[in-house]
Amino acid sequence: MRAAKIAYKPVGLALGAVSGMLAGALFRQAWKGLGHEEDAPDATDEDRTWGEVLLAATLQGAIFAAVKAAVDRGGAAATRRMTGTWPG
16 A cells, blocks of 8 residues: 555656646636736736735635646546555
8 A cells, every 4th residue: 555655656746747737727718718818916016906916816726726636636546546546
């Protein structure tokens, strides 16, 4: 059981990188879909309002968390199908 957990580590790291890229792309699309043509604001953008900065941060965090959970869960389920052992 411990061997499966150790073997899954590199897979989990790769899935994490993929989920980060996917979440970033989804966030950019969602931000545009909300009617914003510009890039999402950074917290230190002087010309942006508090509301806009906090909305962008909240949306980005929610999308990242959902994508990461979906990718991690899918990776763990695929590992179980291949090895018969849950990696966590």
